[in-house]
Amino acid sequence: MNDENETFDLDVLREMFRSEAYDLLSELESALLALEASPGDKEIISRVFRALHTIKGSGGACGFEAIAHFAHEVESVYDAIRNDKMAVTREIINLTLAARDQIAALFDEAYKKMPAESEVTQQIIDRFKSVLPEGVAPKVKKPAEAVSAAEEPQETYRIRFRPARNIFLTGTDPQLLLDELRTFGTCRVVAQLDDIPSLEKLDPELCYIYWDVILTTSRGLNAIKDVFIFVQDTCELSIEPIDIEGVLSEEHGYKKLGEILVERGDLSPVDIQEIMSKQKRIGEILVENGLVNNDRVEAALTEQQHVRDLRKNRQKSEEITSIRVQSEKLDKLVDLVGELVTVQARLTQVATEGTSALLMSISEEVERLTAELRDNTMSIRMLPIGTIFNTFKRVVRDVSQNLGKSVDLVLRCADTELDKSVIEKLHDPLVHIIRNCIDHGIEMPDERVARNKPRKGTILLSSAQTGSQVHIRIEDDGAGMDLDAIRRKAVEKGMIPKDAEPSERELIALVMLPGFSTASKVTDVSGRGVGMDVVKQAIEALRGTIEITSRRGEGTAITMTLPLTLAIIDGFLTRIGDDHFVFPLSLVDECVELNAAQSEKMGDRDLLNVRGEIVPYIKLRHRFGIQGERPAIEQVVIAKVNDFRVGFVVDHVVGGHQTVIKNLGKMYKGVDGVSGATILGNGSVALILDVPKLIQTVEREESWS
Amino acid sequence: MALTSITETTQFLTFKLGDEVFALDITKVREVLDFTTVTKMPRTPEFMRGVINLRGSVVPVIDLRLKFGMTKTESSVNTCIIITEVTVDGDTTILGALADSVQEVLDLEPGSIAAAPKIGTKLKTEFIKGMGKRDDRFIIILDVDKVFSTDELAMVKPEESSGAS
Numbered sequence: 001m002n003d004e005n006e007t008f009d010l011d012v013l014r015e016m017f018r019s020e021a022y023d024l025l026s027e028l029e030s031a032l033l034a035l036e037a038s039p040g041d042k043e044i045i046s047r048v049f050r051a052l053h054t055i056k057g058s059g060g061a062c063g064f065e066a067i068a069h070f071a072h073e074v075e076s077v078y079d080a081i082r083n084d085k086m087a088v089t090r091e092i093i094n095l096t097l098a099a100r101d102q103i104a105a106l107f108d109e110a111y112k113k114m115p116a117e118s119e120v121t122q123q124i125i126d127r128f129k130s131v132l133p134e135g136v137a138p139k140v141k142k143p144a145e146a147v148s149a150a151e152e153p154q155e156t157y158r159i160r161f162r163p164a165r166n167i168f169l170t171g172t173d174p175q176l177l178l179d180e181l182r183t184f185g186t187c188r189v190v191a192q193l194d195d196i197p198s199l200e201k202l203d204p205e206l207c208y209i210y211w212d213v214i215l216t217t218s219r220g221l222n223a224i225k226d227v228f229i230f231v232q233d234t235c236e237l238s239i240e241p242i243d244i245e246g247v248l249s250e251e252h253g254y255k256k257l258g259e260i261l262v263e264r265g266d267l268s269p270v271d272i273q274e275i276m277s278k279q280k281r282i283g284e285i286l287v288e289n290g291l292v293n294n295d296r297v298e299a300a301l302t303e304q305q306h307v308r309d310l311r312k313n314r315q316k317s318e319e320i321t322s323i324r325v326q327s328e329k330l331d332k333l334v335d336l337v338g339e340l341v342t343v344q345a346r347l348t349q350v351a352t353e354g355t356s357a358l359l360m361s362i363s364e365e366v367e368r369l370t371a372e373l374r375d376n377t378m379s380i381r382m383l384p385i386g387t388i389f390n391t392f393k394r395v396v397r398d399v400s401q402n403l404g405k406s407v408d409l410v411l412r413c414a415d416t417e418l419d420k421s422v423i424e425k426l427h428d429p430l431v432h433i434i435r436n437c438i439d440h441g442i443e444m445p446d447e448r449v450a451r452n453k454p455r456k457g458t459i460l461l462s463s464a465q466t467g468s469q470v471h472i473r474i475e476d477d478g479a480g481m482d483l484d485a486i487r488r489k490a491v492e493k494g495m496i497p498k499d500a501e502p503s504e505r506e507l508i509a510l511v512m513l514p515g516f517s518t519a520s521k522v523t524d525v526s527g528r529g530v531g532m533d534v535v536k537q538a539i540e541a542l543r544g545t546i547e548i549t550s551r552r553g554e555g556t557a558i559t560m561t562l563p564l565t566l567a568i569i570d571g572f573l574t575r576i577g578d579d580h581f582v583f584p585l586s587l588v589d590e591c592v593e594l595n596a597a598q599s600e601k602m603g604d605r606d607l608l609n610v611r612g613e614i615v616p617y618i619k620l621r622h623r624f625g626i627q628g629e630r631p632a633i634e635q636v637v638i639a640k641v642n643d644f645r646v647g648f649v650v651d652h653v654v655g656g657h658q659t660v661i662k663n664l665g666k667m668y669k670g671v672d673g674v675s676g677a678t679i680l681g682n683g684s685v686a687l688i689l690d691v692p693k694l695i696q697t698v699e700r701e702e703s704w705s
Numbered sequence: 706m707a708l709t710s711i712t713e714t715t716q717f718l719t720f721k722l723g724d725e726v727f728a729l730d731i732t733k734v735r736e737v738l739d740f741t742t743v744t745k746m747p748r749t750p751e752f753m754r755g756v757i758n759l760r761g762s763v764v765p766v767i768d769l770r771l772k773f774g775m776t777k778t779e780s781s782v783n784t785c786i787i788i789t790e791v792t793v794d795g796d797t798t799i800l801g802a803l804a805d806s807v808q809e810v811l812d813l814e815p816g817s818i819a820a821a822p823k824i825g826t827k828l829k830t831e832f833i834k835g836m837g838k839r840d841d842r843f844i845i846i847l848d849v850d851k852v853f854s855t856d857e858l859a860m861v862k863p864e865e866s867s868g869a870s
Contacts, residue, residue, distance in 0.1 A: 339761055579744060580744075623747070623748075624747030625748070662762065662763040664765075667765040667798070668746055668753075668765060671746055671749060672748065674746060677744070679758045684758065685757065685763055686744070687746070687747075
């Protein structure tokens, strides 16, 4: 391989590592936060260690020496913790979080060409060194330095290592792995040769051999796993303790012999099963001999089953079988599906107009498949919203520590799924809201106690799905909004006239206008006057709505309602004159007829009586200035936005329509009432209505006139 | 500024609005379409005729006649939509311009292009890159980027900004 080739490979490798790197960083962060909650949990400590170790290893393999070196220093600390040489303290977690940020900065430097401050790295390392106890030097850990056998219990493991056939192609030499194992303690390696084919079929670039290793060591299971950390995804690896002082031996002990024999090929699995069925289980023997009674055995078995299930679950959640795909490829796929949906609409139209029954049935089949394909494609892009919820734990922790407040973040229903692009765009608004909650909402601990509230404030972040919409709710149990202060401020800024009597809802809505901030002092965290208006814009750009409710002294709740996806929606097609308009189906509540007599009865007012309920309506024909005769019977599409029902008068209702959303582009960006366009089966363009915006504009215009 | 921008022989697409002949730099033209149904956008100025479906993309269409103070373009067999690539605020966008008819592709030497007169064209001077001479006729060479600049199209805004937040 020449040099050029090598650099090329390194670049490819780095690019492949890119998303993994950021995943590892977020895994590290969530593990650290979990560790803070339960500092003694061994499992979490090894999660931290594993993340650091992989960053070190993969980073090093991709040529990020600085990152690898740094991660190594941090990892040493966790190695000490893992081996009970030191305890987890808040300081260590703070330091490690800082280290995580620095590693992120180093990755950013490499990938996004953003310079990272190199001296920070050294500072963090120095501080780590200062917290390390004597004798645990964060130096390169040599195998020979392994803790002496006298102190630590010796454990024996059976390891079967069957590398992937193409292991040599990845540049790994299994021999080196085995050599590393040998340094751990007494070790017997048996190479299993039964997979080697005859000479003419043998490909010298493949690895046919697998190994059984019996290893007695004091280094522990983790150390053994670490040896295989880079190959574990591709190889078949089983590490089983066969002689350990402690609990494990009993659980695994009874099937030891049979397994060994089967492995050695002395017995076939069938034979052993036959024998085993004749043999009595240990529990039965115990009961027969009167050593324990039946119930106790049952209880023990239940416990065993429980632990097994638990382990299985844990394993399942850790290894989600997945493949990594570049998001651009997915975007392209969604585009293509969008075009397919458009073509399918045309096909359906042609089929309906024609007389061929055969064409009709084909068209129906295509329609069904397209809908399925669409749903599947969309679901590929769906991510549980928990993926961003977790990053907020860090935000809450940092901000509340900064402000000297004590805040708990409670997450509920974090498995609601949302389109990836929506989730990404939600991050900043949510961070902003959460910062606001902590800064303005939650009071100082003493103040809270004085008000008979628990010292610790709570922010509840929950999500739920209804139909094609997702609701995200952020609630705090803080001070709530000061309506009088909002009113004063609004008058002061000339946003409302002095003598206006705005309702509570209107007052709260003012908070989301640009340039509004009631915090008397501008803090580092919030209160710079850019805030809720930016949040509102961001949410509206996602075709969502946002609503705030607040009770003085009890807290504030912010509810965001968002569409599941941005690319394709279920629409409701209507017609006015020759123009077609699409309502997002999720907003449509019902349709009623409007005949001339009925509208006359109400006189001049645009109000409709729907089963006793008064529903205001907007005449779209009038609003959009569409020429032509109104039909005798018009249709009213009643939409529901934030529990507020408004009718929209159209000429005809066409029906449901799979709507591929097309951007209107720069030219028509500011057009109010229209959020996009879509292409109909006959090739003409229909406009997608921005219902909440329409209602808002009309509301505002009427309140001013 | 207008004249200096044309220093070598350039190809232009000429088209008619009423009796007048206009020209666009051919590198700005993507394709020419027959007139199709244009979907009107509500509450926008009349010269912005609406949007069309260009093989799956939604493309805005502008009525140049209205933009230049003439009467609205009436659809006839010769009516065309010239799809142009316009650079607006540094971004390239695709726009359609309505023309009564498309004439030809024309080579013009820098020598046969004169600066735009300050008065007499009834158009904003900055819309005009230059005046081409062809036989006895004048051809108005348009600067599409200027005609379709956001300032020009932002005429939608004043109507709205009263209500926009």
